[in-house]
Amino acid sequence: MAAAAEGRVTAESPNLEGLDRWAFEPRRVEKPWGWELIWAVAEQYVGKILFVRAGHSLSLQFHNVKDESWHVESGRAELELGDAGSAVLNKEVITAGATFRFRPGTVHRVTALEDTTILEVSTPQIDDVVRLEDAYGREGTSEP
Numbered sequence: 445m446a447a448a449a450e451g452r453v454t455a456e457s458p459n460l461e462g463l464d465r466w467a468f469e470p471r472r473v474e475k476p477w478g479w480e481l482i483w484a485v486a487e488q489y490v491g492k493i494l495f496v497r498a499g500h501s502l503s504l505q506f507h508n509v510k511d512e513s514w515h516v517e518s519g520r521a522e523l524e525l526g527d528a529g530s531a532v533l534n535k536e537v538i539t540a541g542a543t544f545r546f547r548p549g550t551v552h553r554v555t556a557l558e559d560t561t562i563l564e565v566s567t568p569q570i571d572d573v574v575r576l577e578d579a580y581g582r583e584g585t586s587e588p
Contacts, residue, residue: 476580477502477556485568492564496521496556504553504577507546512566516542519560524553551576 470483477500484491496502496519506528518540526533528549537557546552554562575583 476500476582480564482570484565488568490564490566490568490570492566493517494562494564496554496560496562498556498558498560501555501579502553503573503575503579503582504551505573505575506551507548507569507572508574509548510567510569510572511545511547512564513545514543515563516540517561517563520557521560522555522557524551524555526551553577 468484470481473480473482478495478497480495481493482490483493494502494514504524516538520537520539522535523538523542523544524533524535525544525546528551530551533551538554554560577583
């Protein structure tokens with residue numbers, strides 16, 4: 445059986461030589477709306493957990509190349525979604541179990557109505573973000 449000790453993987457079985465060569469140290473990035481935990485980075489994909497505090501929003505944004513999918517793990521939020529250049533975005537309240545794919549060019553923003561956790565998997569272009577609006581003064585940038 446493997447167990448985590450201070451973020452490291454340890455082996456409790458004498459038959460295992462250790463798991464460290466497969467272990468990955470996740471990276472937490474603080475954001476004005478909450479945080480993201482980057483838990484997987486590979487040549488073809490990135491895995492993240494997004495935590496959005498109640499009352500906070502991600503930027504209204506799209507990606508030129510990055511293709512991402514979301515699964516709402518917990519919470520309740522409003523999702524704005526549409527095609528680039530659309531005059532009107534679709535708005536829906538989403539809850540745990542909702543799943544979406546945002547292809548390049550899809551305009552999207554989530555606003556947490558209560559603390560919300562989202563699992564994200566995407567192509568590896570994590571700095572590919574075009575911010576159209578941002579409540580924290582980051583429009584036009586790719587800053588965290």
